[in-house]
Amino acid sequence: MSTCAPSRDKRRCHDMAMIVTDVIMTLAREKTQDGKVSLHDLERIAALISGGSMVLDAAYIRQEESCRKFHQLPKGNVGARSNPFHRLMVRPFEHLLAGDGAVLRREYLPHYFEFLDHALEKRLEAFERHCRTIIQALMVVHGNNLTWDQFYADGRTIKTLQGALKLLRAYMESPEGQRVWHGCMMRPIGDLPAPAMAQVHHIHQVLLETARGLEAAE
Structure with a gap:
């Protein structure tokens, strides 16, 4: 495994962005005509996303606690491997x-x-x-x-x-x-x-x- 690989906890915090992206892409594909999506349709999708949905609400609840814990870790935390x-x-x-x-x-x-x-x-x-x-x-x-x-x-x-x-x-x-x-x-x-x-x-x-x-x- 590469030593530059991001930590698992940090990747988990970015899962929310992936969920939002998946929802946007699903809605965009439904509006696609000849491989294109109009600006008007994108604005409607954005409005729908910003208004919230059951899918996103559940995702936020699932991710909030783990993300908050990760990003609030202060510098110099005690490591389990330290003496x-x-x-x-x-x-x-x-x-x-x-x-x-x-x-x-x-x-x-x-x-x-x-x-x-x-x-x-x-x-x-x-x-x-x-x-x-x-x-x-x-x-x-x-x-x-x-x-x-x-x-x-x-x-x-x-x-x-x-x-x-x-x-x-x-x-x-x-x-x-x-x-x-x-x-x-x-x-x-x-x-x-x-x-x-x-x-x-x-x-x-x-x-x-x-x-x-x-x-x-x-």
Whole structure:
């Protein structure tokens, strides 16, 4: 399947135009003479369509809800395939991954996630499971309109970030944690060379400062 193919939901929203077109073409064929339709007949067809019909009324009712849901989806919706805990642990330095103030390219994030595996060990699975539980609870309220910003702002999410960063900070400040941090982060990935020491250090400091700030707010 082509990667440029429109989504199924978006095609469904355009079904209304197809239904209207089918009705117009059916009426036009009835008025056709020698393969032509007069302007007067087209105006009558347009007036008939704009006045509504049982066919179009039923079609509008059928399409309205699905189209409204699709077009009202806000930017940044939570995807079922996303790892909410990974997203949460990137949040402290997310602003440093893009734009004019970018410090580190997103392509290096797998190294960071590998470091999290070392730092949190068995606790990692519990954090991931807890974040998915929060997502499920929020979806009961927001449905498919749930955004990442709503997830980040939830009190349960903030407490989860506090707990995870507290553990992360303790590990990062230990000799082993410092060694593993550099071992994980100071590596090339794909066609990209290893990041500069200053880049990795900047991310390191942001994580520590965020952890201290959240601990002070407890």
